[in-house]
Amino acid sequence: MALSTPDSNRSKLPIAGPRISRRVRIVGKIRGFTDQESELSGGDSKLWVTVCRPKGSDSDSEKVTISFGDEGSSRKDRYELDNCYEQDEDNAVVFSREVKPLIAEVLSGRNASIIAYGARGSGKTHTIQGSVDKEGLAAMAIAEILSQTKDAQKAVLVSFYEVFQDHVYDLLDPNHPEVQVLEDSQGKIKLKGLSKAAVDSISHFHDLSACLAAPCYSVQKTPLQMPKRSHKGLMIHIASADDIKGSKGPNVMNFVDLAGYEDSRRSSKDGIMLTESARINKSLYGIMNVVYALNTNEKRVPYRESKLTRMLQESLGGSNHVLLLTCLTPILCQDTLYVASLASRSCQSAGQILTSSTMKSKKHTNQQARLVGTPLSGKKNNSGSNLIGRKLFSDRKAIISKQDDVTSATKFKPLSENASTIISSFHKKTSQDKSNSDRSRAMISSAENEIPSVFKETISIHKMEKDASPPNKAKDLKVTPEVHCDVKEILSFADDVLQIVDVDTEEKSGDMNIDKVASPPLSERLREITNNLRLLESSTSLHMLMPKQLDSSQGSLESSGDIIEPKTPKAETDMRTGDKLEIAMYTSPWERFHMRSSGAKNCLVQEYLNLLNTASKEELTRIQGIGEKRATYILELREESSEPFKSLEDLKEVGLSEKEINGLMRRMAGQLFC
């Protein structure tokens, strides 16, 4: 594929600056060929990635499309990003167009984060930290900040840290002590033990940044064979005397050089390396989940998913700015494809949704639902690494519908915006197409949606039974006072589903196919859970644990008697903006159905995790996807921690990909109805 000629006028354009319409700007940067790559190709290196800019585009206001593949090849993966810097656009160009505008924001009171993300060897370090002959963005930023604050009586301090195996270490202190990420009584994140050093010149900064070359594991008692990939970060604190005296902390500019993404299935299968890879990927997903949540204005931003997002929390949300630099290799690399797909997916904003054409063909929709990042072309990418890294059970892009659906969905406030959109799209879809297979498909996808955050907070089921042998009486269930799950809701959900679902033959032989031989105990347990819930429902008034908060406006629901509403605040507050949100009303059967599905999904997931945390090796090997090796590893994890699986994400620790976890849960959900 011919190298696309970058618009020569682009570098003369005024500085675009970050978009304010979205919280995270996601741009690509294609690295130059290394000497080795040039040598191998005999000086005739061809780019594998091409940037297509919208025709007549004279600014950065429009997105660009990057496509991968050689000319003539069948590969047609295309992804949208906010911008993409090409090989001949060096760090200075990226700095002037992307970072410099952020410095102005930081000096005017906001925080900013520049995060380099990409496959291994994609040029993240070169971009952030620079190299011997090329200054990195961090040093350029320090020089600019020092020059802009020279006369402003502001102190510029820096901290260097490393996130290694999900622990944060202070790099400025030669002993590299661990940094504690704590939350104060106001909910503000405090980094206890992170050193700060005042910087007064760029040469001083270079001296300090030498600590980046002495990683924490050189000091920590890390066994030789331990993996050594880590994230590295720089925090630039800019404070006036008033900031230091007052309660307002300094403004912060972060630079993060993330560890490279690598498909753990292609990296070493050696246990330690696999764990390392899985941990790194987990933290990368954590970051992408936060980026996605910020860009789509989700109410709940999953900062707690990774240590890094937790420590950067103060700089990521609110009116702060984030620049995600997606580093791309110029030569064929499956991991780069995956990285681009995730970046592109996170590039979606709340208002950005698929056109109805995506929904036209059921076949096509089904294909899309299995893709990650959903390349703009409909071609399915067979790469195993191209599997979704976000919410389990979900591929929103494949199911989010038209703009008008968003409008109708906004009435359903207790769900996050996306969940509402999804529900609304199903609502509409089912009213357009009443076929059984579509209804069943909608049901399946509904179980795949994210758990609406408000509902999740209100309705959470705790562990019901840890014993591997299933209880045979309702009273065997250990229901703690904190249990807020309304059994009636789950049962009602199951009944609703059974009425709605008439799974067509295609699904019976496809996604819903159940391997009864492979995991009979699990299906039995799930059945027993349902039966026990029925018993429990008939013998106890568990729902009394969940106080009704129905006011007169909800009278119709109350009188219908078929649903016990979770405690819904009269008006919720958007945690980011402080705005009051309108009261939620669950008026339609579909809305009620989706609410119930969340509780049932929670219940199923929790039981599955309990199984992994408690089952014997023999039982574990009966679970699909878990063979001898994984079962042994699970038992080893259980020796380290009594409950190694707290969320489905933790399954990645045993080398399961998102797709595999997703598939497992789908099958289990299907087993409930077989």
Ligand SMILES: Nc1ncnc2c1ncn2[C@@H]1O[C@H](COP(=O)(O)OP(=O)(O)OP(=O)(O)O)[C@@H](O)[C@H]1O
């Ligand atoms: N723009 C560029 N031009 C030429 N070579 C580059 C460029 N960017 C990076 N490289 C080279 O590519 C190689 C990988 O770069 P770098 O170490 O920055 O990647 P990385 O993404 O940080 O890798 P890792 O994931 O292992 O941390 C290095 O040899 C580096 O010198």
